[in-house]
Amino acid sequence: MNVELIRRMAAGDALALETSIDEFGGLVWSLALRFCRNRADAEDVVQQVFLDLWRGAGSYREELSSPETFVATIARRRLIDWRRSRQRRGAPVSLEAAFDVAAPDAEQAWASSDEVRRAIGLMQGLRAEHRRVLELSLRDGLSYPEIAEMLGVPLGTVKSHARRGMMELRAAMVGGAA
Amino acid sequence: MxxxxxxxxxxxxxxxxxxxxxxxxxxxxxxxxxxxxxxxxxxxxxxxxxxxxxxxxxxAERPKALPREMRERLLAGIRGNAASRATVQSRAPAAWDAEAAIVNRPPIRIVSSRADFDEAPPTRLGGFFATLGWAVAAAAVLVLAFTTTSLNAPTSRGGGGGIAVAPIVGPVEQRQQLIDGAADVVVTHWSATPDSTIAGISGDVVWSQSRQAGYLRIAGVPANTPTEAQYQLWIVDPIRDPKHPIDGGVFDIAATGETIVPIDAKLRIDGPTLFALTLEKPGGVVVSGGPLLAVAKL
Structure with a gap:
């Protein structure tokens, strides 16, 4: 049980940290590789995420989020830090990373968890243009100006889509009480 | 309001x-x-x-598994420096007392903000990760990866020949001699990339780290016109530089059927993880600009 796994880490059980690599490694790698588009940088991020997980396990609150969301939140913080620390445009994209991003691996347990299924259901409820902007920003790490250029729409429109998409998700997650 | x-x-x-x-x-x-x-x-x-x-x-749309070599690197970091009690008992003495690391681990704080999280004092484990020579760990793990790959590919190993005088042989025989004679030969198979124009590619790559030699075996790839474009092999070697694949040589496919090509690496290969095939302008290029057609992952 992943909740128990995080509790064990919070208690200082290093074996639980090892187990977490098997439980969450694919998830973190999936987030990082797509975002960084560079295998070496993605590896660095993964390493930092598990260190952060070890450090921050005690902050986990079962009633507030699933373990998957908790891990993804930690990973996103690291990815945003990574993005901030470098000029993303023009960053090298390795052949290996390009292939890795394009090709899914065999079925991964984390991808069929209840939390992930719930997340997919939420995203399916978004308006297409909101979803597209969130996809490019959250998943691919593109800035709003980059997305505006890619989609050929004004910057303000991109910002609006991102914000409205997030508000739509919030409304959906609390049962429509935005 | x-x-x-x-x-x-x-x-x-x-x-x-x-x-x-x-x-x-x-x-x-x-x-x-x-x-x-x-x-x-x-x-x-x-x-x-x-x-x-x-x-x-x-x-979840394109889920990935954590690469085995990275998992091993992460685990090696944990086991070597903040191992559990059980792990420590089954291993030779570590460089420092892992059990003490756990005892001395700073108490977990309730993180109430991003700043709190980021300012959490580093643990000894954290210090280890922060200072770990990534390449050193990678090198150690890749040795393990090669060993494992070899053991998992028994069909790639022949019984050994006992050739007294080496005759002049072609690529087919040279490839077989490498397989039979090198103890560290690894084999990996080609896969077309999702958007590839050569979806029917088959064949493999054999590589010997100790001999710095290897061969491509390719079938199902259309013939090229050498004056217009040539196939080029790339070797991804993260130990050397993951961002810049090494040129593995250019070659032509003259006809349908199987083609065997010796790998012509322009630099020493320390820890290949992937071979990639592109189509480039005649003579090849320094930085790939062609479409990524197929890969063979180790």
Whole structure:
């Protein structure tokens, strides 16, 4: 049980940290590789995420989020830090990373968890243009100006889509009480 | 007035959303602090969780497994420096007392904000990770990866020949001699990339680290016109430089059927993880500009 796994880490059980690599490694790698588009940088991020997980396990609150969301939140913080620390445009994209991003691996347990299924259901409820902007920003790490250029729409429109998409998700997650 | 229709809170939400999606710059952080000196912690965490939830959904569209070699590197870091009691008992004495590391681990704090999280004092494990020579660990693990790959590919190993005088042989025989004679030969098979124009590719790559030699065996790839374009092999070697694959030579496919090509690496290969095939201008290029057609992963 992943909740128990995080509790064990919070208690200082290093074996639980090892187990977490098997439980969450694919998830973190999936987030990082797509975002960084560079295998070496993605590896660095993964390493930092598990260190952060070890450090921050005690902050986990079962009633507030699933373990998957908790891990993804930690990973996103690291990815945003990574993005901030470098000029993303023009960053090298390795052949290996390009292939890795394009090709899914065999079925991964984390991808069929209840939390992930719930997340997919939420995203399916978004308006297409909101979803597209969130996809490019959250998943691919593109800035709003980059997305505006890619989609050929004004910057303000991109910002609006991102914000409205997030508000739509919030409304959906609390049962429509935005 | 509800929060949704309050311009102040709308602006705070905008900033919090932007921060959760991609981070915000210092000016926006200052604006956020001025608008809400208390930090809007609850809403900040809420938007962070929403962003994480959406990211989960996107990642699940093309789920990846943690590469084995990376898993081993991570585990090696943990086991070598902050191993569990059980692990320590089954291993030779570590460089420092792993059990003491756990005892001395700083108490876990309740993290109430991003700043708290980031300012958490480093653990000894953290210190290890921070100072770990990534390449050193990678080298050690890749040795293991090669060993494992060899053991998992028994069909690639012949019984050994006992050739007294080496005759002049072609690529087919040279490839077989490498397989039979090198103890560290690894074999990996070609896969077309999702958007490849050579979906029917088959064959393999054999490589010997000790001999710095290997061969491609390729079938199902259309013939090229050498004056217009040539196939080029690339070797990804993360130990050397993961961002710049090594040129493995150019070659032509003259006819249908099987083609065997010796690998012509322009640099020493220390730890290949992937061979990639592209189509480039005649003579090949220094930095690939052609489409990625196929890969063979180790």
């Amino acid at each position: 509800s929060r949704a229709h309050d311009p102040l809170h709308e602006r705070i939400d905008e900033l919090l959303i932007d921060r959760a999606v991609l981070g915000i710059d210092e000016a926006a952080e200052r604006e956020l602090h001025q608008l809400d000196p208390r930090g809007a912690t609850e809403a900040a965490h809420e938007f962070e969780a929403i962003a994480a939830t959406a990211h989960l959904a996107f990642a």
